[in-house]
Amino acid sequence: MKKISLLFKKIIFAILLLYTYNLIGAQINLIIPINYITVIVVAILDLPGFALLLIILKIFY
Numbered sequence: 001m002k003k004i005s006l007l008f009k010k011i012i013f014a015i016l017l018l019y020t021y022n023l024i025g026a027q028i029n030l031i032i033p034i035n036y037i038t039v040i041v042v043a044i045l046d047l048p049g050f051a052l053l054l055i056i057l058k059i060f061y
Contacts, residue, residue: 007043014042017050032057 018034025031032038032053041049 010043010046011039013046014039014050017042021050030057030061 018032022031038053
């Protein structure tokens with residue numbers, strides 16, 4: 001039960017982090033889509049995963 005609640009907290013944190021970034025990034029047209037792949041990457045890797053998504057966004061955008 002403890003692992004499920006920790007996973008749920010990480011998923012909620014990932015969604016909130018991506019949503020907050022999209023609110024700020026919308027002004028400069030840099031948006032990371034909130035889908036299950038990005039949420040899983042950020043939930044598993046936390047802030048390094050978010051940084052990885054930002055680097056990928058900068059490289060391919």
